[in-house]
Amino acid sequence: MSKKLREYGIIIGQLLTGTKNCITDVEGVQIGHVTLDEPLNDQGDYACTGVTAILPHTGNLFEQKVTAASYVLNGFGKTTGLVQVNELGVLEAPIMLTNTFSVPAVTQGTLQYMLETNEAIGQTTGTINIVVGECNDSNLNSIRHCAITPAHAMKAIHSATNDTIAEGAIGAGKGMVCFGYKGGIGSSSRIVVANEEISYTIGCLVLSNFGRKEDFLAERYSAKTEQHQDTVAPTDGSIIIVLATDAPLSSRQLQRVIKRCGIGLGRTGSHFSHGSGDIVIGFTTARTIPHKTEELFEARKQLREDHPVMNQLFAAAAEATEEAILNSLAQAKTTIGRNGHTVHAFQF
Template sequence: MAKQRARDLGLDVPGTPGRWNAITDVPGVEVGVTTLIEGDGPLVPGKGPVRTGVTAILPRGHDDRLVPVWAGIYALNGNGEMTGSHWIKDGGYFYGPVLITNTQSVGMAHHAATGWMIDHYPEVKTEHFWALPVVAETYDGCLNDINGRHLKEDHVRAALDGARTGPVPEGAVGGGTGMICYEYKGGTGTSSRKVGEHTVGVLVQANHGIRDWLTVFGTHVGPHLRDNLLFERERGSIIVVVATDAPMMPHQIQRMARRAAIGIGRNGTPGGNNSGDIFLAFSTANPIPRAEMETGKMSFEFLSDNDFDPYYMAAVEATEEAVINAMLAGEDFETLKPAGKTCAALRPDLLLEAVKSAKRLNAGKG
């Protein structure tokens, strides 16, 4: 049975989504996942249980031409990793895929994606051109044998090869398999917004927040949801990827990435000390083949800064909704550290009752 998403529950979700309400509503963007769920029982380091995976985002799908996407990054709290970030800051673009996995698997994901790029792009294989994939992470060691490093090269390649347009799986899938969000089961979530003729799409790997902070579309519900609490303080991270087909210059895209901070803030997090809150934004507009970027003058189409407010709002709203979608798609997992607790899925009935209780309380205060 398909899980309900935020819009299915009648919550006060703002904005107009695209066809799939997913990052893949941005034309050309494809997503693939490899999910690893193996074994049960207590943690045996190196053997399991395994609750992890990898998510692959192809900004230009399986196009075998080296065409950059213009990009920007922002870290609200930098307790985490995103490879390729230095060139994105300096060059304002990147080539190839984006991968999201667990903290101890960044090296394998980068190694595998580099091999995939060598095989996929003729220019990387035959010319003097580097492969510099973007790989980001969040920590899944509470639910997964993270030090066993169970993600292998074939798993990463399967996610890359299997990337497709259309609906995106959410919850305990791909890199989000072992993640926890506001002390509920978190993971992969996505959403999109239409802005005139353009689309802004977001994908999150949500592994952050404590229950007391949780706010759902303007209603502070955390104090009304006291089941299966896990942590005394923040100990997670969130990666947000924002995509658009709107024409933007790199400095404008970097400003789009910053708006993801407002989006996660709407859900309640202040960006905790232990959280790696790292955001990547890219635009698929202005496709200039690599050979044309080697020398000479180039033309570039971009929006006026004065037209950006609707795009900023789209990034904020889609980020906020993607986090809730990730939680609603969850399922109960048993914790490994500490052992034997339940990382519960956010049940729609409990969420709706908490929203009603919070609104009644607020009305009584008025």
């Protein structure tokens, strides 16, 4: 049975984790998965893929937006919606993750869900910005068959929960490969103490699909260096990192925090390869922003830039990202996909 990294006695960083040590430690955040794991025909084609949905809160995401930002470490990716996120600094729909060729279907399904739950969109108010991130799972998944449908995206959203999330080869992570081993979904969290009365939570979820075996700094974690040899050729791959927090940050401050996720990624051995889409999306649940108001001004509370808590948030982002990536490896199981391609789990 797969175990999380800490069950192997491996501790990352110095900050405390949240109760569940996953992104849902940030109050209100919900995660949903849909996983496809089935043959498509008798010619060796196989659906080894899925969808993962990240909901910032349990209310109406369009009517009550959250402050958000994104940051591109390396832009070899096919995401949707990040231009508007960085322009306006808000998120107004679930963040969706899937494989590269399923971005259109997942965008359509998410749009359909948002239209069904918000009658005003495109009619009495403006349009909506859908955010979808992707990684290429074609080593294990018959990606040309485009097995993901809009209905799968809607099902992932409807199944979202704030429980401890399933990790590894599940949801969008089903067909992903990390450092030549089975990767996928991983998560972790950190608690940042501002003073005796106030603390904040940082939660991270990754879709890991990057790196070569020789890049992985396995010795850093006292991990075994002799592992199974796989039947698939390595590729540059990608990673999508989603960071959630309840710390009161502006969009600009949030971008400063999520940049530090790249430190956690680098600590595992990544150097942001040429063909790797390494992208971070972050949001804070500290306040919601109404879609429509008659007010001329809005008041908001945010942390001072020079307060020591900002450095702790930077450290938390790096630590949680590193551990989330390692949890995606630790939780994944050996997976067989298209044409019998096999990717083995890493043994800590």
